[in-house]
Amino acid sequence: MAQRAQAAPAATERLGSTDRRDAWWLAPALTALGLTVLGAYSFWAALQNAHYEFGPYLSPLYSPKVVAPWWPLSPALLILIPPVLFRATCYYYRKAYYRAFFLDPPACAVGELHLGKYAGERKFPFVLQNLHRFAFYLAFVWLFFLWHDVWKALWFDGRFGIGLGTLVILASTGTLTLYTFSCHSFRHLAGGGLDCFSCSAAARTRHGLWTKLTVLNGHHMGFAWISFFAVTFADVYVRLLSLGVLHDVRFL
Numbered sequence: 046m047a048q049r050a051q052a053a054p055a056a057t058e059r060l061g062s063t064d065r066r067d068a069w070w071l072a073p074a075l076t077a078l079g080l081t082v083l084g085a086y087s088f089w090a091a092l093q094n095a096h097y098e099f100g101p102y103l104s105p106l107y108s109p110k111v112v113a114p115w116w117p118l119s120p121a122l123l124i125l126i127p128p129v130l131f132r133a134t135c136y137y138y139r140k141a142y143y144r145a146f147f148l149d150p151p152a153c154a155v156g157e158l159h160l161g162k163y164a165g166e167r168k169f170p171f172v173l174q175n176l177h178r179f180a181f182y183l184a185f186v187w188l189f190f191l192w193h194d195v196w197k198a199l200w201f202d203g204r205f206g207i208g209l210g211t212l213v214i215l216a217s218t219g220t221l222t223l224y225t226f227s228c229h230s231f232r233h234l235a236g237g238g239l240d241c242f243s244c245s246a247a248a249r250t251r252h253g254l255w256t257k258l259t260v261l262n263g264h265h266m267g268f269a270w271i272s273f274f275a276v277t278f279a280d281v282y283v284r285l286l287s288l289g290v291l292h293d294v295r296f297l
């Protein structure tokens with residue numbers, strides 16, 4: 046019996062093939078650029094172990110300040126483990142870097158890069174992404190250190206005041222707080238696992254919190270980027286003050 050000729054692969058089975066007519070490549074390209082620039086700068090700054098402090102200002106990349114005599118490298122490389130795990134396993138960033146770097150796929154309805162066996166997030170190492178909620182707990186604790194830095198940035202030699210650096214550090218911590226509070230895991234923690242939102246006072250309270258977190262969660266991608274920029278900018282600002290390149294403006 047004559048065999049039928051094998052069908053040619055569909056257009057969407059080749060990397061980048063698509064019927065889309067819009068600039069689908071723009072978002073993954075900008076994502077790759079943004080993550081590369083911000084990630085490379087943060088890694089470089091974390092390696093320096095210098096110029097991360099000026100007066101009452103502390104770079105968020107070095108907060109909390111730790112003393113680890115047994116650790117031969119910059120302490121920032123230890124300090125940043127929880128925030129990096131939090132971002133690396135974030136539901137939004139997963140989508141972003143799977144598209145931008147793994148091209149798997151680069152966008153909806155666009156041919157992907159076939160890297161072999163696709164197992165989703167069910168096998169090592171990507172199964173570890175499911176630990177995101179635990180990274181959230183750590184990131185939540187980190188917020189206390191960062192808000193303490195905001196408080197310290199209000200005091201200049203024992204006198205209350207506000208400088209441009211205070212606002213820069215406040216912007217960094219404030220946007221990080223919005224990013225953390227808009228996390229999908231936090232939203233689930235508030236309102237997940239309930240069969241009835243109105244059956245008890247506790248359930249009603251959780252529903253109220255869940256509703257507010259849902260509003261924040263709708264802006265999670267924006268908070269992810271704004272907070273990354275704000276943290277990086279805070280480090281740049283403190284570094285330039287420490288190097289004597291900039292002078293802090295004092296408002297009070």
Ligand code: FES
Nearest residue numbers: 135136137228229
């Ligand atoms: S989902 Fe993005 S930080 Fe939790």
